[in-house]
Each structure stands twice: as C-alpha cells, then as structure tokens.
Amino acid sequence: MSDALPKRVRITEVGPRDGLQNEHTHIDTTIKAAFIRALIEAGHTDIEVTSFVRPDRVPQLADAEALFQALGPAPEGVTYSALVPNMTGLERAREAGVRKIAVFTAASESFNQRNINATVAESIEHFRPVTNEARAEGLAVRGYVSTAVCCPYEGRIEPDAVLDVVKRLQELGCDEISVGDTIGAASPADIARLLDVLVPNITLDTLVLHLHDTRGMAVANATEALRHGVQAFDASAGGLGGCPFAPGSAGNLATEDLIFLLDGLGIEHGLDFEAQRRASATIGPHLDHSLASRVYHAPPLPGD
Amino acid sequence: MSDALPKRVRITEVGPRDGLQNEHTHIDTTIKAAFIRALIEAGHTDIEVTSFVRPDRVPQLADAEALFQALGPAPEGVTYSALVPNMTGLERAREAGVRKIAVFTAASESFNQRNINATVAESIEHFRPVTNEARAEGLAVRGYVSTAVCCPYEGRIEPDAVLDVVKRLQELGCDEISVGDTIGAASPADIARLLDVLVPNITLDTLVLHLHDTRGMAVANATEALRHGVQAFDASAGGLGGCPFAPGSAGNLATEDLIFLLDGLGIEHGLDFEAQRRASATIGPHLDHSLASRVYHAPPLPGD
Numbered sequence: 001m002s003d004a005l006p007k008r009v010r011i012t013e014v015g016p017r018d019g020l021q022n023e024h025t026h027i028d029t030t031i032k033a034a035f036i037r038a039l040i041e042a043g044h045t046d047i048e049v050t051s052f053v054r055p056d057r058v059p060q061l062a063d064a065e066a067l068f069q070a071l072g073p074a075p076e077g078v079t080y081s082a083l084v085p086n087m088t089g090l091e092r093a094r095e096a097g098v099r100k101i102a103v104f105t106a107a108s109e110s111f112n113q114r115n116i117n118a119t120v121a122e123s124i125e126h127f128r129p130v131t132n133e134a135r136a137e138g139l140a141v142r143g144y145v146s147t148a149v150c151c152p153y154e155g156r157i158e159p160d161a162v163l164d165v166v167k168r169l170q171e172l173g174c175d176e177i178s179v180g181d182t183i184g185a186a187s188p189a190d191i192a193r194l195l196d197v198l199v200p201n202i203t204l205d206t207l208v209l210h211l212h213d214t215r216g217m218a219v220a221n222a223t224e225a226l227r228h229g230v231q232a233f234d235a236s237a238g239g240l241g242g243c244p245f246a247p248g249s250a251g252n253l254a255t256e257d258l259i260f261l262l263d264g265l266g267i268e269h270g271l272d273f274e275a276q277r278r279a280s281a282t283i284g285p286h287l288d289h290s291l292a293s294r295v296y297h298a299p300p301l302p303g304d
Numbered sequence: 305m306s307d308a309l310p311k312r313v314r315i316t317e318v319g320p321r322d323g324l325q326n327e328h329t330h331i332d333t334t335i336k337a338a339f340i341r342a343l344i345e346a347g348h349t350d351i352e353v354t355s356f357v358r359p360d361r362v363p364q365l366a367d368a369e370a371l372f373q374a375l376g377p378a379p380e381g382v383t384y385s386a387l388v389p390n391m392t393g394l395e396r397a398r399e400a401g402v403r404k405i406a407v408f409t410a411a412s413e414s415f416n417q418r419n420i421n422a423t424v425a426e427s428i429e430h431f432r433p434v435t436n437e438a439r440a441e442g443l444a445v446r447g448y449v450s451t452a453v454c455c456p457y458e459g460r461i462e463p464d465a466v467l468d469v470v471k472r473l474q475e476l477g478c479d480e481i482s483v484g485d486t487i488g489a490a491s492p493a494d495i496a497r498l499l500d501v502l503v504p505n506i507t508l509d510t511l512v513l514h515l516h517d518t519r520g521m522a523v524a525n526a527t528e529a530l531r532h533g534v535q536a537f538d539a540s541a542g543g544l545g546g547c548p549f550a551p552g553s554a555g556n557l558a559t560e561d562l563i564f565l566l567d568g569l570g571i572e573h574g575l576d577f578e579a580q581r582r583a584s585a586t587i588g589p590h591l592d593h594s595l596a597s598r599v600y601h602a603p604p605l606p607g608d
Contacts, residue, residue, distance in 0.1 A: 001496045001528070155607035185605050187568020188527050192305045213520075216561040216598030217568070220524035223492050224305070250598050257520040264491020264521075294520030294554045301489050303459035 001227075001265065008268040010232040011258065012046040012178075012208065013039050015283070017083060018252055019240025021051065021058050025288050029063045033070040038279035039237065040078055043271040048102065048234075051083035052092040068096035081142060090130050100140040102178075103127040105169075107162040108151030124168050131172045143169035143177045144210070148194060150185035159197035166202055176206050178234055181221065184214025184250070188224035195228040210234040211253040212241065213292065218253035219261050226265065233258060238280035238291030254293030256280065305531075305569065312572040314536040315562060316350040316482075316512060317343050319587070321387060322556055323544025325355065325362050329592050333367045337374040342583035343541065344382055347575040352406065352538075355387035356396040372400040385446060394434050404444040406482075407431040409473075411466040412455030428472050435476045447473035447481045448514070453498060454489030463501035470506055480510050482538055485525065488518025488554070492528035499532040514538040516545065517554035517596065523565050526557060530569065537562060542584035543596030558597030560584065 016036055020027060032050075039047055049071070055062035064082065074080045081100035084090050093101055105123045106112050112123050131141050148162045162179060169177050179198070186194075191209075198207065209225045211218040211233070222233060235258045241251025255276055262269045277296060284291045291297070320340055324331060336354075343351055353375070359366030368386065378384045385404035388394050397405055409427040410416050416427050435445050452466045466483060473481050483502065490498075495513075502511065513529045515522040515537070526537060539562045545555025559580055566573045581600060588595045595601070 001493050150605060152606060155605070183605075184602070187565055189305050189569045213598060215564050215602045216517075216520075216523050216558070217565065219520050220527045220565065223524045223527065250601075254520065260519050261491055261521065261524065265493045294517060297554075298488070298519045301454060301459070301487075302456060 004229055005226050005265060005267060006229060006231045008231070009226070009262055010046065011044070011255065011269055011271065012048060012232070012234045013044045013237060013255060014048045014210075014234045014252060015039070015237035015240045015255070017048040017050050017061070018234070019236040020060050020283075022241070023060055023287055025286060027060065027283070027286050029066045029070050031283065031286055032063070032067050035237070035279060035283045036071060038275070038282045040075060042275035042279050045078050045270070047078065047080055049080045049082055051085075052089035053083065053085050065092065065096050068098065073097065074099070079140070081140070084130060086126065087130055087133070090133060094137070098139070100142065101130070101134050102142040102144060103130060103174075104144040104146070105165060106146040106151070106182075107157045107165050108147040108154055110153035111147045111151045114153060120165060124165075124172065128172060131174065135173050140175050141173060142208075143172065143174035144180060145169065145177060146180045146182040148179045149181045149190050150183055152183055159194045162194060163197050163201055166198060170202065170206065174206070176208050176232070177202075178208040178210045180210035180234075181212055184212035184217065186211075186221050187217055188220050191221045191224040192228070195225060195230065199228050204229055205231060208232040208234060213239060213250035213253055213257075216250065218250075219257050222253060222258060222261060226267070237276065238284055238296050239293035240283070240291070242289070242292050250292040254296065256293045256295040260295045308533055309530050309569060309571060310533060310535045312535070313530070313566055314350065315348070315559065315573055315575065316352060316536070316538045317348045317541060317559060318352045318514075318538045318556060319343070319541035319544045319559070321352040321354050321365070322538070323540040324364050324587075326545070327364055327591055329590060331364065331587070331590050333370045333374050335587065335590055336367070336371050339541070339583060339587045340375060342579070342586045344379060346579035346583050349382050349574070351382065351384055353384045353386055355389075356393035357387065357389050369396065369400050372402065377401065378403070383444070385444070388434060390430065391434055391437070394437060398441070402443070404446065405434070405438050406446040406448060407434060407478075408448040408450065409469060410450040410455070410486075411461045411469050412451040412458055414457035415451045415455045418457060424469055428469075428476065432476060435478065439477050444479050445477060446512075447476065447478035448484060449473065449481060450484045450486040452483045453485045453494050454487055456487055463498045466498060467501050467505055470502060474506065474510065478510070480512050480536070481506075482512040482514045484514035484538075485516055488516035488521065490515075490525050491521055492524050495525045495528040496532070499529060499534065503532055508533055509535060512536040512538060515557040517543060517557055517561075520554065522554075522557035523561050526562060526565060527569075530571070541580065542588055542600050544587070546593070546596050554596040558600065560597045560599040564599045
C-alpha cells in the first residue's frame with residue numbers, strides 16, 4: 001500500500017478507563033481486575049486502568065484505589081496508568097502506587113468551558129503543578145487533547161488550535177500526547193488535514209491518536225493516520241466506550257478491529273488476537289448491551 | 305488527501321436484495337415496497353430490488369413478482385434490478401417488467417462447487433444463454449464476482465483469479481461487474497492488492513466494489529478503493545445483510561456510512577443523508593435486531 005507505513009505500532013488499551021466510565025451497570029472490582037489481567041495475557045504493556053476523579057462524578061470508577069489494590073504491582077514490562085484531574089487525584093494515584101498519570105484538556109474552548117469552566121489555557125495552568133510534581137517524582141505523564149476534530153458545542157476545530165494545545169502540553173513535559181476525535185466525527189480527510197499540521201511540527205513518537213467509532217470511521221481514520229506515520233494508538237477492548245443509552249452506538253476504536261487492520265497491513269503490534277478476544281469476553285457479559293467491535297463478533301477466517 | 309479520488313461516486317442500493325435475503329423475520333411486500341419508495345426519495349437511481357431464485361431457497365424473496373407489481377414501473381431515471389440465476393429466473397424477471405438483471409458467480413472454485421456444484425467456468429457457461437437473451441432484449445446486465453478476496457472454504461483468493469473471472473464476464477457482455485468481498489475478510493492492503501491487478505486491466509467505469517463490514521473494515525476498504533479510482537460501490541441501507549443469528553454481526557457496507565465517508569472526502573453521490581436514514585427506518589423496526597450502521601445510530605454533528 002505505502003512505504004510510509006510504520007513497521008510497528010504501540011497500542012494503549014483504554015477499555016478499563018475510557019471504555020467503562022460511561023457504563024451504567026455496576027461492575028465489580030474483581031471483574032475489572034480479571035479483565036485487566038486478561039489484557040496483560042493478550043500482550044498489553046500499556047493499560048489505562050482507571051481515573052482518580054470525584055467518585056460522584058464517575059461512579060463506575062469510584063473503586064480506583066480498590067482496583068489498584070486488587071491488581072497489585074504491575075508485572076515487569078507493563079505500565080498501569082490513571083487519569084488524574086488535579087492535585088487531589090495525584091495524591092490518590094501516588095498512594096495507590098501509580099507510575100504513570102494522564103491529564104486532560106481539549107482543543108475546543110467551548111468544551112473546556114462547559115466541562116471545567118475554564119479556558120484551554122487556564123485548564124493547562126490548573127494541571128501545571130500536577131505535571132510538575134509528577135515529573136519531579138519520576139512518573140510518566142500523558143496529556144490528552146480531546147475534541148481535536150469536532151466539538152459537540154462549537155463544531156469543527158481547526159488543526160492549528162490542536163497544534164497549539166499539543167505544543168503547550170509538550171512544554172509541560174508530557175511524555176506522550178493523545179489527540180482525540182472524542183465524538184467520532186472525523187473522516188479520513190479530517191485526519192489527513194489534522195496530521196498535515198501536527199506531524200511536521202511535533203516529535204512523532206510522542207503522538208498518540210485516540211479514535212472513536214461513533215460514525216464507523218475509526219478503522220479508516222487509523223489507516224489514514226498510519227499513512228502519515230503515526231505509530232501509537234489508543235484502543236478499547238471490544239469497542240467499549242459507546243453511549244449505553246443508544247443501542248448500536250459505537251465506542252472507542254476497538255482493539256480487535258485495530259489488530260485485524262494491523263495484521264492485514266503487516267504491521268507488528270505485539271498482541272495476541274484470540275487472547276484479546278478472551279479479555280473482551282471477560283467484561284462483555286457484565287454490560288447491558290453487546291460489544292460494539294465488528295471483529296469481536298466475526299468468525300475466524302479460514303487459514304487464520 | 306489525494307488527487308486521485310473520483311469527483312463523483314455511483315451507489316447501487318442492494319439493501320432490499322442482499323440486505324434482506326438472510327433476514328428471518330417475515331417482511332411484508334408492502335413494507336418492502338415502502339422501503340424502496342423511501343430509497344428513491346433519498347435519491348437512489350440504482351436499486352437491486354429482489355431475486356428471481358427458487359422461493360424455497362430464499363423464502364424472504366419469494367414475493368419477487370408481487371413486489372414488482374406493488375412497485376409499478378420504475379420512476380424516470382431509476383433502474384430496478386433483480387438477481388436471476390437461470391433462464392427460469394430470466395423469464396420471471398421479464399414477466400415482471402425488469403429492465404436490468406444480475407448474474408452471479410464467484411472467484412473461488414470451492415465456493416462455486418459447494419453452492420452450485422459447478423466450476424467457475426461451468427457457472428459462466430450456465431448463464432451465457434441468460435445474458436445473451438437479456439442483451440438481445442436490451443436489458444442491462446450486471447455480473448457479480450463473489451469471494452474476490454477470501455473464500456470461506458479455501459481461504460485467500462489470488463487477484464489474478466478474480467481478474468480472470470471479471471474478464472470472462474466482460475466477454476459475456478456484462479455492463480458492470482460487481483466484485484465482492486463476500487465475507488468481509490479484506491483489509492485495505494487486500495483491496496490495494498486486488499485493485500493493483502484489476503484497475504489496469506479492465507475498464508474502470510464497469511467496475512463496482514461490493515464490500516461487507518463483517519470485520520469493521522468496509523469504510524477503510526472503500527477509502528482505499530477510492531484512492532485507486534473506483535467510482536461505483538454497492539451499499540445497503542442501515543448496513544442490512546448481517547447474519548441474523550450473530551448479535552452484533554455486521555452486513556454490507558452501510559449506505560449511511562458510505563455517505564458520511566464521501567461527504568467527508570468531498571465526493572458527490574447524489575443522495576440525501578436524512579432521507580436515506582428515513583428509508584432505513586422504514587425497515588429497521590421489522591427486523592429482530594438493530595441496524596448495524598454506525599452512522600445510522602449516531603446523532604447529527606453540530607453544523608451538519
């Protein structure tokens with residue numbers, strides 16, 4: 001297809017956090033821990049485990065401490081990370097022994113205003129002490145830039161606005177920056193426009209693309225990103241992350257779908273497909289809907 | 305993204321035939337007719353209405369005559385087509401006033417053997433009198449080449465084998481040839497390999513790509529095909545065509561998803577998205593599962 005495709009891609013499994021945070025059926029800590037252990041069996045080395053946010057805001061993730069306790073220390077070669085919105089969250093994460101944190105902002109001013117009542121610049125200033133403290137303690141830091149293509153309130157976002165936020169997060173010392181099509185609005189042309197601006201202006205190996213499959217474009221968008229040299233993606237087991245009130249609505253780019261794509265393109269990823277599917281199967285029965293991933297439900301191909 | 309993208313794409317809506325043929329809930333002829341009228345409202349000019357196959361083989365399409373009667377003559381600018389497996393089917397289609405027929409073979413020898421107990425060459429000889437007769441009467445003829453990427457019995461199919469069948473169908477006088485990834489096995493790299501062989505060797509405007517979304521790759525594969533200059537696609541309202549016994553299984557490339565992609569890429573298609581969605585909504589409630597299309601279920605984007 002193209003010489004520009006990367007040889008290997010790094011996948012961060014965000015199913016336990018981004019995938020589960022909006023699920024309304026209560027999922028026990030022991031089930032989450034079993035899910036995460038199954039993800040490790042599948043070969044995952046980067047797993048976003050939970051968020052240290054206010055329990056009343058995200059009830060599904062209220063067991064963050066208990067989950068880390070159930071998991072114990074991360075196995076050799078595996079990094080557990082957790083979302084941390086502020087110093088209180090950082091304290092909790094530190095207590096739980098977390099070695100990688102993620103902070104969160106958006107490319108859209110309206111989105112930040114509505115969500116945290118701050119400008120983009122203010123939101124970054126809010127977590128400057130968090131990232132400073134984390135870095136001083138040797139923690140790895142991820143920065144999220146959401147609504148990088150379209151904002152549910154103001155519509156299309158200019159790539160230059162995304163680049164501006166990405167650069168600020170780099171200046172804060174983020175080791176990696178996950179740029180998200182939060183509402184799954186992008187077509188491959190949008191991804192091309194975004195990456196035409198980002199890729200020449202940032203260090204490529206710090207860029208992670210975070211796609212949602214809300215409109216069925218996630219795999220096509222990942223393919224476009226690979227053509228631009230993107231080497232790291234977020235993905236979610238079974239496509240967790242959809243809106244639980246909309247039957248048929250899709251969530252994050254499904255890890256299974258991404259594996260199928262990468263295998264087809266001959267790009268290494270280090271994951272075992274069947275073990276990934278087993279991991280998704282540990283969580284699927286505890287939801288009130290079927291998993292959104294196409295590949296998860298598909299029979300194996302002859303010869304595979 | 306690329307200068308090679310076509311300016312306009314022609315979509316053949318195959319929901320009423322390929323989409324419904326495996327649905328096990330009985331759908332009344334009046335509902336099918338209303339569905340097809342709604343598709344015309346959405347701007348469709350090419351609709352595959354049904355099959356004139358043995359009613360005991362495909363019970364869902366046993367009302368082929370009644371459906372054409374309910375529809376009446378196709379409106380100006382609209383072509384109704386029907387699948388015709390043999391001379392009996394052609395007779396029935398002719399009686400019903402059909403002006404475009406489709407014949408059906410596969411690139412895989414094993415698939416033909418198991419389905420119609422004939423080699424690929426024999427299957428083509430079987431329908432030679434059908435296409436001769438149809439052409440003599442001035443009917444348009446479509447040829448299907450299924451399993452063009454992978455066969456459920458023998459696995460991967462070589463692009464050269466597909467080219468061979470496509471050429472034979474061209475020699476038979478088929479006006480267009482729909483090349484199908486019948487089991488949704490392709491990744492974009494497979495589509496690239498296939499089209500690298502087909503496109504230089506056939507007349508591009510006779511080629512139609514028929515994709516299934518079984519493994520979530522349909523939109524990515526359509527994108528790859530557009531890069532190769534493909535100008536015509538089959539698609540199915542709401543993504544009809546999945547296996548009704550596998551919850552979450554996907555069917556044909558959904559017309560809504562294709563429209564979203566083409567709009568994103570700035571490629572004309574002549575369809576009205578909301579009217580397409582209304583057409584899908586006429587049939588969705590009569591199925592025992594939700595429609596597979598992602599875009600069908602997604603909320604409108606701000607500004608759209």
